[in-house]
Amino acid sequence: MLIGVAGVGIVAPIGVGRAAFTEGLRRGRSGFAPPTLLPDDTGAPVAEILQDPRPALRSQAQAVGMALPRRHGRTVLLAACAVAEALHDAGLTVGDLGRTGLVVGTSTAGTRESEQRRIARDAESYWREVTAWELLSTPPGATASALARLLGLTGPVATVSTACSSSALTIGQGVEWLRQGRCDRVIAVGADALCRLTLVGFSSLKLLDPERPRPFDAGRQGTSLGEAAAALILAPGHDLRGSVRGWGAIAEAHHPVQPRADGDGARRAMAAALADAGLDPAAVDCVNAHATATPANDLAEARGIESLLPPVPVSGSKSQLGHSLGAAGAVEAVVALLALEGGFVPPTVGLRQLDGDIGVDVVTQARPFSGGLALSNSFAFGGNDVSLCLAARGWS
Amino acid sequence: MRGIAGVGLATPLGGREDFAAAWARGEAAAPEVDGCSAGKLPLRGGYPQARALLRRLDRTGGLLAAAAADLGAELGAQLGEGTDLAVGTDLATSETTFEFLGRIGTHGARHAHPQAFPNLVPGSAAGQLGLLRGWRGAAATFVQHGVCADEAVAWAAGRCGPVVAGGAEGLGPVRSAATARVGDGQLRGEGGAVVAFLGEAEGGRRVWCELGFDPGGRAFGPPSAGAVGRVVDGALERASVGRSELGAIVASSPALTETLGLRCAATDHAERVGVHGGDGAFRVALAWLLLERDLPVNRAGARLGGPAVLVVGAGRGGAIVATVVR
Numbered sequence: 001m002l003i004g005v006a007g008v009g010i011v012a013p014i015g016v017g018r019a020a021f022t023e024g025l026r027r028g029r030s031g032f033a034p035p036t037l038l039p040d041d042t043g044a045p046v047a048e049i050l051q052d053p054r055p056a057l058r059s060q061a062q063a064v065g066m067a068l069p070r071r072h073g074r075t076v077l078l079a080a081c082a083v084a085e086a087l088h089d090a091g092l093t094v095g096d097l098g099r100t101g102l103v104v105g106t107s108t109a110g111t112r113e114s115e116q117r118r119i120a121r122d123a124e125s126y127w128r129e130v131t132a133w134e135l136l137s138t139p140p141g142a143t144a145s146a147l148a149r150l151l152g153l154t155g156p157v158a159t160v161s162t163a164c165s166s167s168a169l170t171i172g173q174g175v176e177w178l179r180q181g182r183c184d185r186v187i188a189v190g191a192d193a194l195c196r197l198t199l200v201g202f203s204s205l206k207l208l209d210p211e212r213p214r215p216f217d218a219g220r221q222g223t224s225l226g227e228a229a230a231a232l233i234l235a236p237g238h239d240l241r242g243s244v245r246g247w248g249a250i251a252e253a254h255h256p257v258q259p260r261a262d263g264d265g266a267r268r269a270m271a272a273a274l275a276d277a278g279l280d281p282a283a284v285d286c287v288n289a290h291a292t293a294t295p296a297n298d299l300a301e302a303r304g305i306e307s308l309l310p311p312v313p314v315s316g317s318k319s320q321l322g323h324s325l326g327a328a329g330a331v332e333a334v335v336a337l338l339a340l341e342g343g344f345v346p347p348t349v350g351l352r353q354l355d356g357d358i359g360v361d362v363v364t365q366a367r368p369f370s371g372g373l374a375l376s377n378s379f380a381f382g383g384n385d386v387s388l389c390l391a392a393r394g395w396s
Numbered sequence: 397m398r399g400i401a402g403v404g405l406a407t408p409l410g411g412r413e414d415f416a417a418a419w420a421r422g423e424a425a426a427p428e429v430d431g432c433s434a435g436k437l438p439l440r441g442g443y444p445q446a447r448a449l450l451r452r453l454d455r456t457g458g459l460l461a462a463a464a465a466d467l468g469a470e471l472g473a474q475l476g477e478g479t480d481l482a483v484g485t486d487l488a489t490s491e492t493t494f495e496f497l498g499r500i501g502t503h504g505a506r507h508a509h510p511q512a513f514p515n516l517v518p519g520s521a522a523g524q525l526g527l528l529r530g531w532r533g534a535a536a537t538f539v540q541h542g543v544c545a546d547e548a549v550a551w552a553a554g555r556c557g558p559v560v561a562g563g564a565e566g567l568g569p570v571r572s573a574a575t576a577r578v579g580d581g582q583l584r585g586e587g588g589a590v591v592a593f594l595g596e597a598e599g600g601r602r603v604w605c606e607l608g609f610d611p612g613g614r615a616f617g618p619p620s621a622g623a624v625g626r627v628v629d630g631a632l633e634r635a636s637v638g639r640s641e642l643g644a645i646v647a648s649s650p651a652l653t654e655t656l657g658l659r660c661a662a663t664d665h666a667e668r669v670g671v672h673g674g675d676g677a678f679r680v681a682l683a684w685l686l687l688e689r690d691l692p693v694n695r696a697g698a699r700l701g702g703p704a705v706l707v708v709g710a711g712r713g714g715a716i717v718a719t720v721v722r
Contacts, residue, residue, distance in 0.1 A: 041505035102609075107517060111493070118494060119501040136616045136712065139486065140518060141540040145713030149611045154623070156607030157715050158547050161539045162519035169536055176554055182607065197497060200505045201513035249534035251481065251526040257514045268532075381514050382523020384535050 003175050004239030005232050005390075006185070007090025008334050009057075009082035012228040012321055013047040016056040017085055022338045026366045028347045030320040032212045032224055038112075041200050044208035047226030047322030048194060053081040060088035065095060066150060073113040073137060075106060076146045078229035078327075079191035083147060086187065086231035090240065094151055101156040101183040103174050104144040105167025105190045107326035112195035114138040119196065140326075143191060155183045161326065164290070165249075166190065167230070168329025168378035168386035172247035174234045184235070190330025191229035198325060199225055205257065213293035213323070214350040215316030216302065216362045223292040226322020230330040232337075242337040245279065245373070245389040248272025252383025259300040259379060266290075266304025269385035270375055277389040281309050284389075285371025286345050287360075288336040290379045291316025292323055301377065302358040309375075313367060314360045319349040329378035333388055336374040340392035345369045398553045398593040399600025400721070401474070403681035404467025406459045406564075406588040408669050411466040416685055422695040424668040425585070454492050455566025456485055456674070457521040459588035463562060464525055467590050474594055480533035480559040482552045483522040484545030486673025486711075491566070492516055521564060533557065541616075542648060542711020543607075545589075545676030549719060550605035552593055563674035564588035582649065585670020589678035601684055602722050606630035610714045619710045621655035624718075628656060628708060631718035635704065643700035644686055644693045646679045647708040658706070661698035668695070676717065679707045683721040 010017065013031045014024030023029075032045035054061075054068050054077075061068050061084035069080050087093070114134050118126055136142060140161040148157045156177060160169045167190025174186035202208050202225060209222040234244065250272055252265035259265055274281060287309070289301055293316070305314060317335045324331055339346050345367045354362055372395035379385045405411050408425030409418040460483060493516050500508055514520060519537035526535055534555070538547040545563020552561035567586040593600075608630065610623030632639065642660040647653045648671065653662040665671075665682060683705035685691055692699060704722040709715075 041500075101607075115497050118497040121501070123498060132616070136541075139490065139539065139541070141486065141544065141711075141715075142713065144540060145615075145715065148609050148714060149615070152611045153609050154611065154626075155609065157540065157609040158538055158607070159540045159544075160536060161517070162522070162535065162537050163517040166519075173536070173551070176551075180554055196500070196505070197493065197516070200500055200508045201496070201516065203505070204508040204510040204513055206510075249536065251523065251532050251535040253477070253526045253530050253532045256520070256523060256527070272534075380519065381517050382519050382535070383526065384519055384523060384537075 001179060001236050003178055003234055003244045004237055005241040005243060005337060006235040006238035007086045007233040008241050008337060009085030009089060009231040010334050011049060011053045011078050011081045012331060013049050013226055014320055016051060016053045022342055025335060025346050026344055028349045028366065030349050038194060038196055041196055042203040042208060044203060044210055045212055045224050046194055047224060049227055057081045057085050060085050064088050064093045072146050073110045074193035075109050075143050075191050078193060079143060079147055079189050080150055082229040082231040083187060083189060086233050090233040097151055097153060099155055099184040100153055101177050101186040102144055102148050102153055103158045103160065103170040103186060103188055105160045105170040105326050105329060106140050106143050106192055107161055107163050107166055108192045108195050108198055109140040109143050110138040111197050112193045115195055115197050162384040163380035164325050165329055165378040165380035165384045165386040166326035168388055169249060171232065171244060171333055171388055172249060175244050175247055178234060178236055186234040188232045188234055188330060190327035192227060192325045192327040194225060194227040207294055209293060212350050213318050215291035215293040215319050215348050216298050216355055216358050217351045218353045218355045220293045220295060222294050223318060223323045226324045228321060228324035228327045228331045230327060230334045232330060232333065239393050242340055242393050243391045245391050246273045246277025247388050248276055249386045252385060254383050257381050258296055261300055263300045263304030263307060265383055265385045266301045266377065267308045269387040270308055273375060273387040273389040283373050284309050284312055284375055285373045286312050287314045288332050288374055288376040289314050289316045290377040291318055293318060299357055302360045305360050311361055313345045313363045315346045315363045316348045317346050329386060333376050333390060336376040336390050340372060340374055343369055399598055399602050400684050401592045401594040401598060401600050402467055402471045403684050404463045404590045405681060406462035406466065408585060416689055416691060420691050454515055456564045457524050459566055460521045460562050460564035461525055461528055463588035463590045464529060467592055471592050475558050475592060477530050477532045478557055479531040480555050481522055481526055481531050481535045482548035482561045484538045484548035484563040484674050484676055485518060485521060485565055486539060486541055486544050540711060540715045541713040542673060543676060543709040543715045543717045545674045546709035546717035546719060549591060549677055549680050550607060550717060553603045553605055559593050560590050561677055562590035563677035565672040565674040582666055583670040585672050587678060589681045591677055591680050601687055604631055604635035604720045606634060606718045608716045610716065613714060616712045619714050619716050624652060624710050624716050625656055627716040628718040631720050635720035635722060637704045637720050637722060641702045641704050642706050643702035643704060645706045646683050648710055652708055652710055660701050661693040664694040676709045680719055680721060683707050687721065
């Protein structure tokens with residue numbers, strides 16, 4: 001069964017909507033700056049979505065019959081905007097969504113809205129003031145519930161939260177639901193809003209670069225956090241934006257936050273995705289790497305790529321987008337699909353000098369490209385590694 | 397469909413064997429302590445070689461590990477490094493997140509604890525368990541309100557090789573407050589449970605799952621009886637089981653049992669061990685125990701009236717999972 005991607009929607013710091021995002025990707029646009037919507041706790045830059053995404057996508061939302069949220073938190077807002085565009089791209093309306101599944105990948109969910117009160121109050125005051133709405137709209141599962149209500153869905157609804165690989169896994173879950181015949185189509189979503197919790201947490205682990213993320217660079221010091229949402233409409237046979245040929249997930253069972261230095265986890269995840277697709281490593285044309293720009297992650301991933309694949313172009317789009325955590329897997333799947341469609345490999349921006357221990361072909365400027373098969377990697381805390389095997393429309 | 401090879405439990409009534417014996421005797425756990433909890437249960441270790449790691453786990457992770465240890469005694473050799481793992485946990489990391497944010501408030505952002513942060517990720521319990529057991533297959537963590545572990549079981553039942561599905565949640569002020577303020581009137585508990593599936597060719601009680609959603613109810617209210625009934629019918633159809641063949645129902649809420657209009661007996665686990673957000677795997681494990689051990693369904697002494705048990709999870713916010721175990 002060919003699991004097609006019938007439509008995509010994207011809301012990201014370099015562009016709201018597919019067209020603006022693709023243009024930003026091709027041009028190597030990025031927008032790292034000190035946080036303006038949150039307190040600057042860390043001194044590290046972030047990639048924020050500074051514009052309200054609703055005006056840019058309101059016409060699509062109206063066309064599909066979907067009300068964009070006003071009352072919900074930022075993660076739900078970003079996700080809803082991406083879903084509206086994806087449904088419009090697929091030529092669907094809310095009335096068409098019988099036997100539709102929804103699976104959301106997120107990590108911060110409603111934390112942004114709830115954390116301020118907790119940080120600002122002592123525990124006693126907090127418990128006196130906090131509302132049931134606040135407590136229950138914070139956990140990751142609340143985002144999917146809110147979206148499913150907006151869309152009036154009755155099919156399967158799930159939320160996956162495995163940190164930075166969450167929404168890559170949602171795409172795998174969506175593929176499985178379709179293979180099992182649980183629904184006719186699946187809306188796979190990744191969404192995460194920036195919040196102080198993750199900024200401070202990554203800073204405490206010394207994983208943030210004080211300037212900007214420079215994946216695979218000899219002098220890389222860490223990542224920069226971002227926020228984004230992406231949605232993909234998965235449907236058998238409808239490959240307007242490409243297709244998901246396979247997915248693979250593995251646990252490294254090695255360390256809570258560090259990858260295996262030999263890249264074994266990355267290699268096994270990619271091999272599992274190719275095995276699921278029934279394809280040989282030689283079929284792969286390019287890799288959209290997880291590429292967080294932390295010293296250990298990039299080296300391990302590069303070693304995994306080198307050990308499995310023939311020489312192929314590799315790019316790290318977090319150099320433009322920042323690391324959107326639970327959203328990153330879906331966002332970067334969209335990056336890979338739009339790049340395959342547009343005939344280019346996205347640039348790894350900010351790379352000055354390639355790490356001498358890294359032997360892969362890192363693309364530094366958008367490169368014309370005629371390949372049709374990409375791997376998109378997402379690796380997470382806890383060693384939850386996921387790889388997606390994605391193909392251009394009509395690829396065989 | 398996959399067959400359940402075994403289960404492991406960490407409940408207020410003990411591990412699997414202690415729980416089964418206590419259940420047969422009609423026992424209930426410690427009485428309500430603070431209006432919304434069944435009391436803390438002693439964490440059963442089982443990993444003396446990994447005490448340092450267990451100390452770093454939060455209570456949810458510890459309960460999951462304890463349940464896996466209960467399972468491991470029987471099936472450990474058959475669950476090799478390729479084992480997949482799916483975990484469901486609803487408010488898993490809310491307690492540690494609460495403490496982490498509080499520390500930012502009182503001490504400033506620079507004093508955030510680096511060791512605490514990775515454990516705020518809901519998937520940390522699965523990651524730590526994989527690390528403890530050396531399971532290197534696919535790992536997924538489901539967090540949908542109230543049905544997260546039911547969805548973990550559904551995910552596991554769709555895999556091919558050895559796979560463990562679990563769910564866990566520990567008590568704490570955030571969980572207690574969140575659920576108490578919803579006012580569902582249910583006794584809050586804590587615990588962990590795991591359900592293991594081996595190869596497709598292996599025997600064991602078969603499992604069929606159906607997932608659905610009710611978009612019409614209150615934002616954080618339960619799904620309607622009609623929506624739950626539709627999902628239940630879907631699961632029964634998948635399993636080719638008629639309503640008259642159901643021997644018992646294990647529902648996430650006693651109210652569900654009444655509204656579904658089923659004639660079979662209902663378990664009274666909610667009032668004996670309490671409920672929690674990750675208890676879907678526990679409900680499936682209880683269904684397995686009822687079938688395997690011919691245990692009484694409830695303290696009224698009802699016995700299984702048919703060859704299949706229906707497990708229903710209906711979460712705040714609208715998600716529904718129905719599972720048939722036969």
